[in-house]
Amino acid sequence: MIILAATPIGNLGDASQRLRDALASAEVIAAEDTRTTVHLLRALNIENRPRLIPLHEHNEVAKATEIVELAREADVLVLSDAGMPAISDPGFPLVAAATAAGVTVTALPGPSAVITALAVSGLPTDRFCFEGFLPRKPGERRKALAALAREPRTMVFFESPNRIAEALADVATTLGPERRVVVARELTKLFEEVKRGTAAELTDWASAGVKGEIVLVIEGAAPVAASLDGGVAQVLELVASGTRLKDAAAEVAEATGLSKRDLYEGALAAR
Template identity: 50%
Template sequence: MSLQSAALYVVATPIGNLQDLSPRAREVLSQVDLVAAEDTRHTRQLFRHFGIDTPLTAVHEHNERERVPELLAELAAGRRLALVSDAGTPLVSDPGFRLVRAARLAGYRVIAVPGPSSLLAALSVAGLPTDRFVFEGFLPAKPAARRARLAALAAETRTLVFFESSHRIAECLADMRAAFGDAREAVVARELTKLFEELLGGTLAEVEAGVAADANRRRGEFVVMLQGAEARDEQAPDAEVERVLAILLDEVPVKQAVSLAARLTGRRKNALYALATSIAAHKKVVIE
């Protein structure tokens, strides 16, 4: 194949099984002038396996901002560059955003060479709804911040996907159970495409217990997936909403009560208005 000059190729690499490197990816990595790698030592091992001798340069979270001008200069000279992460598709919880953005803004072609992704691989085998999902990456390392993030996601109806490390998987699952409840369906994918690949599914309580009971299940790299919360029927206000409206209608007109109730409960005004007028009729409240 003939590569474009002054172009940045974003290349997906294996997440475990080396046979997942596509023929196109191998060809691109062999023909570009320079490969920007998250960890050159890790990528050099991949290159040795496939007999690739393209020069490598390190671009990671600690130096990416400083390296971008140098790499843009390479593109300005007409050179062909590739970007890889340690494993999988670059930029998915990995460095590269600044380089890709700068290259595009400078008018250079940025070309995807798609392939392995632990995010999509995990979703494809989890058996959870995939028509709509939310990728949250890694949760905060500090317990208070992690719990706050999970609390904010408790009502999310889309499937939730997280990355997690071996030294935090147990406490992460415990915090998830506290935030989402014992019965929320969960699937943990561990070491995808590697020798000890494993899927563990069930309720959050069952999955947490399974991980806690076996030290081997706390080793490796993890994708944690949770079924979303059940969608709330906004057309069917619950008893608490009715109680709030009834109290407000004792003090203010219907329109004002509806406005205040919407702010307090998060429900839509049209559904609240129908309920408020019904309550007001029984209370003989003036509708204004």
């Protein structure tokens, strides 16, 4: 089978006993960075020296078939550098190939930067979405944020310390300076810090420079009180820009709380 194993995101003490046992008995490990895996084995005082197969963003599609075939005969442990494989890390193409081939996939749960940051953020946790890394280029980043302007769920992102100040400034510009945000950096490590405030406040804070691995958590949009006529107008604007009527009605309904059916029928009548 394929075994996805979560590894510590900072504190080595978070390595579970199941992870330690799996590392000690593994014959084959597919690893994002084999050097990191060797360091982990040594740090945990595990003497096992399994076969290591590199599985990273540049080769994971090509390697998937080979690893799936190996997993028909023996367990293959899959590791990313930190956290759970396949969550903004290599692993998804392998899991997809394995499930398509009828090979069992299981997981050894453990540390996750996404869930850890969300849990300590103080923002709503009942509904959330993970958006991975924001685009590097400013224009593309602002466009991505604009597309999420009416997203009601708490949003979680990864971000580089070199771009966090610019990203926060774009959040303030695109989503509003009063939108609540949280920057969680160096989670589980010695210098862990969770900074909470508005987008404007944290933009000022980050302008002096921020170091470490960062998770950005952004408050979802507040429900917008809207009239049916106003909602229909929004639907028609989306349709004019190329969105299908059914999809436009669904999008506006989610953002406003208005009935999708009423929006759809109202837009039809107004066309």
